[in-house]
Amino acid sequence: MNVFVSDPFDSVADIKMPFxxxxxDPVQVEECFDRCLSIARNTHLEKIEVIRYKPGRxxxxxxxxxxxxxxxxxxxxxxxxxxxxFHSYELQKSLWETGFGDDSFDxxxxxxxxxxxxxxxxxxxxxxxxxxxxxxLTPNNNVLLAEKIAEVAHKLHKTNIxxxxxxxxxDELRILHERIPLVMQKYPQWQERLERILEECNxxxxxxxxxxxxxxxxxxxxxxxxxNNQRLYLIDLDLYCQGNPALDIGNFIAHIQEYxxxxxxxxxxxxxxxxxxxxxxxxxxxxxFRVAIEVYTILTLVRHIYISTLFLExxxxxxxxxxxxxxxxxxxxxx
Numbered sequence: 001m002n003v004f005v006s007d008p009f010d011s012v013a014d015i016k017m018p019f020x021x022x023x024x025d026p027v028q029v030e031e032c033f034d035r036c037l038s039i040a041r042n043t044h045l046e047k048i049e050v051i052r053y054k055p056g057r058x059x060x061x062x063x064x065x066x067x068x069x070x071x072x073x074x075x076x077x078x079x080x081x082x083x084x085x086f087h088s089y090e091l092q093k094s095l096w097e098t099g100f101g102d103d104s105f106d107x108x109x110x111x112x113x114x115x116x117x118x119x120x121x122x123x124x125x126x127x128x129x130x131x132x133x134x135x136x137l138t139p140n141n142n143v144l145l146a147e148k149i150a151e152v153a154h155k156l157h158k159t160n161i162x163x164x165x166x167x168x169x170x171d172e173l174r175i176l177h178e179r180i181p182l183v184m185q186k187y188p189q190w191q192e193r194l195e196r197i198l199e200e201c202n203x204x205x206x207x208x209x210x211x212x213x214x215x216x217x218x219x220x221x222x223x224x225x226x227x228n229n230q231r232l233y234l235i236d237l238d239l240y241c242q243g244n245p246a247l248d249i250g251n252f253i254a255h256i257q258e259y260x261x262x263x264x265x266x267x268x269x270x271x272x273x274x275x276x277x278x279x280x281x282x283x284x285x286x287x288x289f290r291v292a293i294e295v296y297t298i299l300t301l302v303r304h305i306y307i308s309t310l311f312l313e314x315x316x317x318x319x320x321x322x323x324x325x326x327x328x329x330x331x332x333x334x335x
Contacts, residue, residue, distance in 0.1 A: 003045050009053040016056045016081045023061060023077065023120045024048050033065075036115050037075075037124070043067045057081050062127065074127040075114060081121070087164060088238050089113055089123040094161050100234070107148075107231045108155050128235075130228030137222060137259060139269065143276045145227070149252065150280035152225060152234055156217055157245045163215045166242040172299055173205045179306035183318070186309055190322060194305075197322075200329040201302055208295045211288075213242050220248040221255035246289045249281050250296025257297070257324075258304045262317050267324050298328050 003026035012021040022028045026045055033040035043065040052060035061077040078085065092113040100110045114124040133149065180198055184191045217224065218239040226233040253274050260269040282289055305321045308314040 004047045004049075006047075006049040009050055011050050011053045011059050014055060014059075014081075017059060017079060017121070019120045020059060020079065023079065023117075023122065024050065029063065032117060032120075033063075036117060039073060039114065040065060043073060046072075061122075063124075075124050076111075076127050077117070077120070077122045077124050079120060079122045084116060084118050084121045085123060085238065086116065088240075089116055091161060091237055091240055092125065095156075095159065095237075098159065098161075099155070102231075106151070106155065108152050109231060109233050110237070111233055111235060128226055128228060128233045130226040130231075130233065132223045133225040133227055134222040134259065136227060137256065137263075137270060137273070139272070143272075146273045146276035147280035148232055149225060150249070150277045150284065152232055153217065153220060153245070153248045153252070154281060154284045156234065157214045157248070159215060161215055163240055163242040166213075167216070167218055167239075167247070168243070169205045169208060169210055172247070172296075173201060176201055176299065176302055179303060183306050183309055187318070190319075193322060193326065197302055197305075197325055197329065201299055204295045204298065204332070208292050210244055212245060212285075214245055215240060216243040216245055216248050218243060218247065218251075220252050222252065222259070244292060244296070245285070246292035247296045249278065249289070250293045250298075251300045253277065253293065254297045254300030254304065257301065258321065261320055261324065262314065294332075298325065298332075301325050301328065 005024055005026065007024055011017070012024065014020060026048065029048060030045050033043075033045075045063065046066050047062070047064035049062045049064075050059060051062050052058075058081060059079040061079065063075045063077060065073045065075070067073060078088070092110050095110045096112055100108065102109055102112065109128075111128050112126040114126055116123045136145070177198060180194050184194050217234070217237060218241050219236060224234065224236050226235060256270050256274055257267040261267040264270075278290065278293060281293075301321065302325050305318060305325065308318040308321055
């Protein structure tokens with residue numbers, strides 16, 4: 001058997017996921033796929049590659065198969081150390097079967113869920129081709145494509161799939177109160193400024209009503225949307241929960257602003273794109289969401305202050321994000 005195997009992270013050494021050695025062993029993979037996956041029958045394995053890995057937490061493995069007609073089939077195996085994520089698999093299966101399939105008339109889909117392999121604490125989905133929306137973030141971006149982003153979020157919010165957990169404004173504030181003190185420890189010269197920012201966050205959060213809660217993505221940002229010509233795929237629904245739909249749009253906008261600041265040197269460089277997303281979302285819902293979207297945008301930007309300290313290549317942007325958040329709070333106070 002001549003199968004290319006790549007594990008650049010040495011994930012097989014993870015004591016919390018000892019089954020990974022089997023999950024990337026060509027003989028065991030072929031035997032398992034032949035038993036569990038009808039789509040894998042009459043195929044042969046070409047490649048196994050660990051493409052993402054968080055030690056002691058999770059792993060993403062890509063499997064490439066070729067069928068008897070020479071067609072390539074690529075599957076993504078999602079492994080979780082704390083146990084098989086049955087919830088995410090069932091959610092994606094329900095979405096696929098209720099309007100998010102490859103044949104959906106609106107061009108909005110999720111990747112096709114394929115199977116669960118409990119012994120590897122893994123569930124499988126078919127890989128979709130395309131580019132992430134992040135790769136398309138330019139000033140000349142198609143306004144219609146930006147509006148489609150709002151439609152993706154709204155379509156998810158309209159589903160009647162009941163979440164098994166919730167995320168409230170109090171949860172959002174709790175995360176900030178856990179993360180921002182870590183930045184204070186690293187940058188004690190900013191402690192007073194960061195404490196004031198947390199106070200501002202409390203004020204905004206406590207004065208933002210939690211209305212119209214529904215199932216939300218909760219981690220909706222440009223990398224979570226794959227664009228394949230006219231079809232958009234929503235991915236990584238692991239955090240799906242009940243919450244304020246404005247959170248998804250605010251989170252998405254904040255990620256665009258952070259990206260704009262880091263890549264173009266100006267947080268509002270892609271403002272036209274942001275405006276198109278917000279306008280389309282409020283057309284589909286209500287203008288009442290505008291305030292909550294602004295609040296969640298700011299809270300997400302504050303969270304990015306912390307995130308910037310986790311990556312060496314983002315260290316130089318931490319103070320710029322701090323300045324940006326202070327400017328945004330000042331505008332709100334004076335409006």
